[in-house]
Amino acid sequence: MESIIFLGFTLNAWIVIATVLLVFTLMLCTKLPADFVFLGAMTVLLVTGTLPVNQVLAGFSSSSVVLVGALFVVIAGLVHTGTMQWIVKYALGTPKSLKMAILRLMLPVAALSSFLSNTTVVAIFIKVVKIWSKKLNIAPSKLLIPLSYASGMGGICTLIGTPPNLLISGFYTEQTGVQLSIFTPTLAGLFCLAVGVLSMLAMQKLLPVRKSPEDALEETNDYTVELLVPSSAECIGKTVKEAGLDTVEGGHLIEIIRFDKEIISPVDEDEFIMGGDRLIFAGKVDEILKLRNSHQLVNATHHVFSLDEIDSNRKLRMAHVKFSSPLVGTRMADSDFEERNNVVLVAVAREGERINGSPREIVLEKGDTLLLECPQHFNPEESSSTSALQFFETDLLVKSGKKTLVSSLILLAMILLSSLDIIPLLQASFLAAFAMIICRCCSIDQARRSIDWGLLMVFAGSISLGSAIEYTGIANRLAESILSVCGTDPMYAMACICLLGTFITEFTSNTATAAIFFPITYNIATTLNANPLTFCVALMIAVSSSFATPIGSPTHMLVYGPGGYRFSDFMRVGFFMNLIILAASLFITPILFPL
Template identity: 40%
Template sequence: MTPDAVITVSVVAGVFLLLAMARWPADFVFLGGLAVLLVTGVLGPGEALAGFSSPGVITVGTLYVVVAGIQETGALFWIGHHVLGRPSSERGGQLRLMAPVMGLSAFLNNTPVVALFIPVVRQWCRSLDFRPAKFMLPLSYASIFGGVCTLIGTSTNLVVSGLMQDRLGRGMGVFEITALGLPCALAGVIYLATVGRRMIPDREGTDRLFGDTREYTLEMEVAGGSALAGKTIEDAGLRHLPGGYLVEIVRGDHLIQAPPPDTELRERDRLVFAGSVESIRDLRARRGLQAAPDQVFKLDGEDRERRLVEVVVSDHCPLLGRSIRAGRFRDRYNAAVIAVARRGERIPGRIGDIVLRPGDTLLVEAHAGFAPRQRDSRDFYLVSEVEDSRPVRFSRAPAAGLIFAGMVAAAAFGWLSMLQAAMLAAALMLLTGCCSPGRARTNIEWSVLLVIASALAMGRALDQTGAAGWIAEGLLAAAGNHPWLALAGVYVATSLFTELITNNAAAALIFPVAVTMAGNLGVSPLPFVMCVAVAASASFATPVGYQTNLMVYGPGGYRFTDYFRVGFALNVLFGVISVGLAPVIWSF
């Protein structure tokens, strides 16, 4: 090998080692490796920064904005609450969960889909008395199953498509990988519903081990024209509330305490709930329910910029000993008290009539400036913003759905490239108000983009210095110049890399090796490329190889070994199917 090739291989090996030590963030490690290649002259400035202008990287970043628009309009929230239903068994629940997650992940990035479903599944499990551990791994794995079925299902496929465009002069069609990904996905579902189901641990999640002991009192109103009007409490889905319950209904001057499940709701009914902050956030996002009019309608500013904030009343607060209404809390702080918790006990009466005491925890709806402004105030001991608590803009959901469907159709039928379709969809999400500029910026996973761009540059270094050819020759020697064995070697190498580092980085690093091997054998590179795409996404045996696996680690109460016990067979299953089918679909 040349000196530059030695440096490149050493840098890549060093990156693997540092990531395995798990002491530094992945984006820092990859940027550090890229800096070494730049400083040593292995890559010039243009070559080192080329990954940041890659169509694949830009497409991934743009899709984060599109997904933010779908999330902000409540489309995914509706699916999560209305599709899962009330299955009678864990197996039925797992199938009910995996089907919509696979379908969504085929067209949306896996990460936001799993982020949406984690709290939904957690609450759903509590209401059905299921263990979250039985569902969190299937949630993550199902998102991976769906992601390998289309070009836009996972950022890995977009990265591979961009590399194909640069190296082979053509990208990947939206549904080109479906012929390989769908059989893998179906086999994965069957495995989890049968053999794998028995291997999933039956363990408490962190939400039960460290549950929220605060019980808030919340007052909501059935909106005029709401679809909930005329339904019973049972039919409206307000009976089995995860972490909360309906305490009473105020109907004009009539009070219905502990209402039975067959009580019919009417427009303008005031519903008093008690529950945890997560149940309160859930109720605030339900279509057909709105905050009591005297609570938030007079707040200054736009509704879309509101969010929920938890504050603890200090003994210096000027409103102590006065009711929330008499103390004019809303006028004083430009924030509306939504719910109140007091040492784990339920506070009777309406929100406005509650007399404040030191130590009371208030859940308030306020604007972005409230939390920074009040953190230094003597009125409150603690100020903490609740994540993902902005009001859902249900009125924009049809527009967001049409924009997303149009993006998929334009890319699928070849009217626009995937990058063009994504950028047009992102612009329309912003122009139509489906997504605010602030939410668009915060929804982009910048660390993921940095890892992808840096890994692309390292892949370029492997290719240009001849290191990829040297690695390919080693794999070919082990495979005996047999295309099937060589393909299996590429799949195994990619699978090992993606478990040790990240999926996008593994694809970017192995891609030039795979194409070089195909060239040396004189066969089509397409089977190799498609196997790299599937293998890079099929990370099931460790929690660190794929971001969604790490996301469910805590909520499921898992241990590191749980992933290997359940996921190793999935890795082998995907490998056998991919290596067996890829040369049949795209002949050597």
């Protein structure tokens, strides 16, 4: 079967091509978790015999995958000792203009992202930037896009700054036997970062002014709150006026939803209250929620039936609906999300405006901001809500102290040991992770929870796909096709591959893009007798240059909700940023790494 040739590819090669296209399609058009998609891809390669078993599973033992796992623990130590919070506190200052604010924000973010997870850096900065922007009287939307862009541009400055860099360096070492330094891409990355920061300053007028959804929920007096009339309530059988619900301090009754789904709106004062009614109020949340005690009402969720089941020690929290959330396109009334997580939906905001009507009847969209009533000690990390929502009020507020210095020294030691070639980066990262736990910079449980097993699965699956593309001869064929179009000019060929990589990474995982494009890129470089390292560094920058869509990077998704952005906001700024960084990369990389 393998000997069957169609359009120049074997049957196994067509299986790999179909698998890659399916992976891209599922990640772009469905809500399936990325780790599940890549596990499915590995299953296809394994069951069909397209790739030998040892190569399919090689990703799990890859040094790049193990290194990323160790770095998660190192980052946990820095976060839980307050190191990052200390940097945030003293790095921003009080600039006098928007240009200076962008500069003061992007530089420290880029520096941190060179050594730490981009997602972690952005998640910690978001809340601070929102407070800082109010202090400076600047719309948060003017600063959150630069925040996300800076984390991406900073990540390309070192091998450990972003997963694609580690993946490409791992592939390069396998092909050449040459171990890259942690600072191999630094000079090229710094040049692109400088160009990117200057471009951001020049394009500041393109940054949108949007009202933050969180501000809409924090400042408005026009909330929607939903309460349920239990069968034991004393107000049953009384009119709205007799029950004292016609004039409520801080709000008013705007709608009654009967147990048989009949909707009464507007509500007349002579309307009778019945058991099972859902009462929709508009007004100040804190005042309206007092009705639960004064009128024996309960939260309007299908899992609460009496006052005895209500925890009086609860608080309001905000969260954003993730792009890949299973809640997208659904109503809270149709799911058991509230019951599973012991939370109650109080209000919904979209694009900076609160949505009127019953919150549990609203069809949720990606980026929506939800106001939730949660238990006093609610921890999103320990609930299933983390796969659907992104909470921003839970940033660790850790005081700096001796452990802050200890964790910083551990990170510095890891960098020095690796950069001075005393020990390889993998061993240095393991020592640093072990030191973080031994020195109690983070507990064993915190270290275990910090590891993103889903990302590691994506990493392993990406390596398997990259190996399959090389093993089945697809890389050679595609390299020949690209060369037939681009000719024998290495610069032209490198530009074509980087432009294609930048485009693809806007719609799918940059890790997957790196794994799929590396064998093609390497084959083109060797065919042209060019320096493969030049092509590899250019590819590192290209697959991390995804600025034009909010789905191009996890950090864009993090700021999308808090900034109140629209999809087009990223395209307006990011399209030019993509071209600028690509041009900067194609200029500087051949100079630093001659072809």
